Amino acid sequence: MNADRLLASVCGASASVRKLAAGATLFSADTPSAGVYTVVKGRVRLERITERGKEAVLFVAQPGAPFAEASIFSDVYHCSAVAVTNVSVNFYPKQKLLAEFRDNPVFTLAYARMLGHQLMLARTRLERANMNNAGERIRHFLMLETGPDGYSLERPGALKELAAELSLTPEALYRTLTQMTKAGEIERTTSALHLIGR
Template identity: 30%
Template sequence: MRDFAKGEVLFRRDDPVRSMYLVRTGAVALERPLTDGGLLTLHVARPEMALAEASLFAETYHCDAVAQTDASVAVLPRTKFASALRKDPDAAISMIETHAKAVQAQRARIETLRLRRVADRLDAWLDLQGEPQQGEWITVADQIGVSPPALYRELARRRK
């Protein structure tokens, strides 16, 4: 187990893949810096979610992993993780299930991001996720690819 403070980096794009990660508490984002200085959030791993599991089959990471909150993360050497999957078919099936759910979620996110209007993106997100918890709207803005002020304007419009 390793503890990471909010903003701390677990790994950077192009770092060699040496470990596999499972988030136990907190949230860790997979981010890719954009040429305009912004960030593209590819995925946010929350408790009991694997982080960058597709990296098992890569030589280097394809993005940065940054703790969005203070987080505790189980870290296992890549070779031990791969060996365990080879020895335990149930563990391998579990990983495939988890990855399939992640792919489905990513496809839904891509479809949401393809929508042009903030209102349409928000509707799509709410249809899939439901109402967020108190204080989590800023995370919704990031997930639907809009600025927090744009999202808050849309929420204010809906309250009227």
């Protein structure tokens, strides 16, 4: 069961749709947590500002992806959510979900599975961020994120977004992609990257 179907199955009429323009903030770090979201259309960037004032991108939620799913167990959000593009998101209220945990063991198990999957994804992103060079990070990303055909990765956003997701500067990403293209490792189009030999 996907996240939207799971959350909608228990929230019903208490769920709502929210729309934001590109650049708008859905919620900020340290503000009271209100519920869980899934992306219907567009992309949402989850970010924190480090002590040095640098933006750290934790995750870019694409259509179908849930986010802030652990926040229902916290008083506040621990990061900010910013619309990368014009976005539409589904909102599922915290209090309704918490009530289901008390009364619905089937939902509780399914939600735990969803959190477990998100934890595995977070560990994969951490593993990638600890890789020593840009080429390793890009190869790791492409091998794990390619679409159903096993070698193509659709990237509707700007390279700057991908760079932030990989904890690279845009210059380092562009330079490394150019090197990988010249070496015959990848092919690039305006909206996709293709791994050669997959």
